[in-house]
Amino acid sequence: MLSSSRPLIVFDMDGTLMDSLPDIANSSRYLLKLYNLPSVDDRIVRSMIGDGIQLLVERLLDQAGTEAKFINRKEATDHFIEYYSDHSSDYTKPFENAEKCLENFKLHNWAIALCTNKITKVAKDILKHHHLDHFFDVVGGGDSFAHKKPHACHLEGIMKEINAKAARTVMVGDHLNDILVAKNAHIAGSIFALWGYGKLEIGDQATRVAKMITDLPKIAEDIIRI
Numbered sequence: 001m002l003s004s005s006r007p008l009i010v011f012d013m014d015g016t017l018m019d020s021l022p023d024i025a026n027s028s029r030y031l032l033k034l035y036n037l038p039s040v041d042d043r044i045v046r047s048m049i050g051d052g053i054q055l056l057v058e059r060l061l062d063q064a065g066t067e068a069k070f071i072n073r074k075e076a077t078d079h080f081i082e083y084y085s086d087h088s089s090d091y092t093k094p095f096e097n098a099e100k101c102l103e104n105f106k107l108h109n110w111a112i113a114l115c116t117n118k119i120t121k122v123a124k125d126i127l128k129h130h131h132l133d134h135f136f137d138v139v140g141g142g143d144s145f146a147h148k149k150p151h152a153c154h155l156e157g158i159m160k161e162i163n164a165k166a167a168r169t170v171m172v173g174d175h176l177n178d179i180l181v182a183k184n185a186h187i188a189g190s191i192f193a194l195w196g197y198g199k200l201e202i203g204d205q206a207t208r209v210a211k212m213i214t215d216l217p218k219i220a221e222d223i224i225r226i
Helices: 021-034 042-046 053-063 073-087 098-107 120-129 152-161 176-184 200-205 213-224
Strands: 008-011 111-115 138-140 169-173 189-193 208-210
Touching (some): 021 053, 098 111, 111 152, 152 176, 169 213, 176 189, 176 200
Parallel strands (some): 008 111, 169 189
């Protein structure tokens, strides 16, 4: 177990650490085609990301209209998971300078965690595929704890695994769930990722806003010193 004296930076995955929209969108189109439903473009899928696969599938089917009304949602979710698990790194890539940012945090003795509503195994596979897994002290997916973001137990569970103190923990993400989980878990603060998929006004609810991923180490340091 890590020493609680180490500060902890917690990353969201989709739209924060990884540009994963292309593979999520392709998987969404695969699912809709499987059921002979109208396709969607990346812009529509982008607005649906952040609450886990089950809600993404529900939103995809809901927007497809009456033709999708009687489709078994669990079956559809299983189809999505099966396809996405095999194609989660076809086009997904880290945002520019993401690895440099992680190296900077490690250099300054920060613990690093991932808090994502994505399935844990898929999240770990993506990190491993891009040779980023060695940076992370813990990976907490949407199936790791009793509830997922924005519920406090998701972030609290991650902190407990590495004995991190809330007062020395910072969450970074591009979705409202990332900002809310930081508030719900009463950590030092949150950073809104301006380069991500979230609406710009979400930044108004965060402790700070980062324009570039390389800004994160300095902003995180400032937050835990407030």
